[in-house]
Amino acid sequence: MARAATTSDVFNAIAEPQRREILVLLRSGERSVTELARELEMTQPGASKHLRVLREVGLVRDRREGKQRLYGLDAAGLRPVHEWTGGFEQFWNESFDRLDAYVQDLKQTRQQAREAE
CATH class of the missing domain: 1.10.10.10 (Winged helix-like DNA-binding domain superfamily/Winged helix DNA-binding domain)
Structure with a gap:
């Protein structure tokens, strides 16, 4: 093509x-x-x-x-480029939100482990 x-x-x-x-x-x-x-x-x-x-x-x-x-x-x-890439913004925001939640859970787990010692 x-x-x-x-x-x-x-x-x-x-x-x-x-x-x-x-x-x-x-x-x-x-x-x-x-x-x-x-x-x-x-x-x-x-x-x-x-x-x-x-x-x-x-x-x-x-x-x-x-x-x-x-x-x-x-x-x-650049509007067409902005509009096209903007479609990926939700994907990245959700990915970063999941990463943040994972990091917060990890911190909480480590804190609880230290307190249990």
Whole structure:
């Protein structure tokens, strides 16, 4: 089965580690492609390619400022990812609740054993 094009699917777009790193950097504010390339130790054309994919799936917006183009995070595009991962929140909360109950039972058992000595 062929993979969906990365330019049309946010999940495929963020599957690439360097694109995730770009999103992390953009959380703190806008950056030019030159800044991103330097911070990620990649070529400018490589950074531009990743930014194009992120822009096409709605995760990055850009604007002109003078001669340069600044890129910023558009976190609304992460909604499908948030909604999908949110479905696992109940699973993890229940798992942690069970772990907490087990730890509390273990502590109580140890305390009772010490008191019985």
